[in-house]
Amino acid sequence: AQKITQTQPGMFVQEKEAVTLDCTYDTSDPSYGLFWYKQPSSGEMIFLIYQGSYDQQNATEGRYSLNFQKARKSANLVISASQLGDSAMYFCAMREGLRAAGNKLTFGGGTRVLVKP
Amino acid sequence: ETGVTQTPRHLVMGMTNKKSLKCEQHLGHNAMYWYKQSAKKPLELMFVYNFKEQTENNSVPSRFSPECPNSSHLFLHLHTLQPEDSALYLCASSQEGPDPQETQYFGPGTRLLVL
Numbered sequence: 001a002q003k004i005t006q007t008q009p010g011m012f013v014q015e016k017e018a019v020t021l022d023c024t025y026d027t028s029d030p031s032y033g034l035f036w037y038k039q040p041s042s043g044e045m046i047f048l049i050y051q052g053s054y055d056q057q058n059a060t061e062g063r064y065s066l067n068f069q070k071a072r073k074s075a076n077l078v079i080s081a082s083q084l085g086d087s088a089m090y091f092c093a094m095r096e097g098l099r100a101a102g103n104k105l106t107f108g109g110g111t112r113v114l115v116k117p
Numbered sequence: 118e119t120g121v122t123q124t125p126r127h128l129v130m131g132m133t134n135k136k137s138l139k140c141e142q143h144l145g146h147n148a149m150y151w152y153k154q155s156a157k158k159p160l161e162l163m164f165v166y167n168f169k170e171q172t173e174n175n176s177v178p179s180r181f182s183p184e185c186p187n188s189s190h191l192f193l194h195l196h197t198l199q200p201e202d203s204a205l206y207l208c209a210s211s212q213e214g215p216d217p218q219e220t221q222y223f224g225p226g227t228r229l230l231v232l
Binding site for chain 2: 033107
């Protein structure tokens with residue numbers, strides 16, 4: 001069974017508008033971390049934002065925010081005021097357990113975002 | 118150089134060739150990773166090294182052979198590959214420690230085509 005599900009294979013968004021990328025996860029571990037990465041066409045995975053399972057507040061980083069709904073096991077990424085440079089693949093990932101290195105990151109299938117001028 | 122670098126960026130090889138991918142991290146991290154990204158498939162973890170010791174081999178075929186001579190360098194030796202091994206190979210590094218937010222930092226990847 002997939003542990004990370006991203007149901008939107010691709011989406012268009014108008015420049016300057018907000019977009020929400022869906023991510024649901026499955027784990028029985030009470031301690032976990034959720035990550036979002038951006039992958040432009042150049043290939044490099046760029047870390048955007050992190051949410052820990054015990055964090056009380058939704059994470060925010062500049063124009064990125066994470067809508068964390070623990071009971072529903074969802075961690076949607078919201079990009080506000082979209083820019084042309086936001087066009088890329090976006091991946092949701094989970095690490096079970098809270099240790100940093102050495103624990104696996106499990107990735108979803110990704111969502112391709114294309115920002116229209 | 119900063120961050121995580123990978124060479125070569127592109128590689129075309131025949132099924133009988135032997136080649137190596139190189140990854141170097143300039144972040145002072147102590148864990149390194151190899152991932153495979155195929156078209157239309159989620160990113161797959163291949164190998165994990167902590168403090169130069171391999172801690173994970175995710176059922177990777179023996180035609181892929183990793184090497185970690187020190188905590189800054191990671192190699193992936195390739196031999197007798199198959200066309201289905203064509204993919205983007207990504208290297209990442211992270212820091213073992215108590216901070217749960219510590220994430221993995223990725224290199225730009227090597228695009229491999231096996232003919």
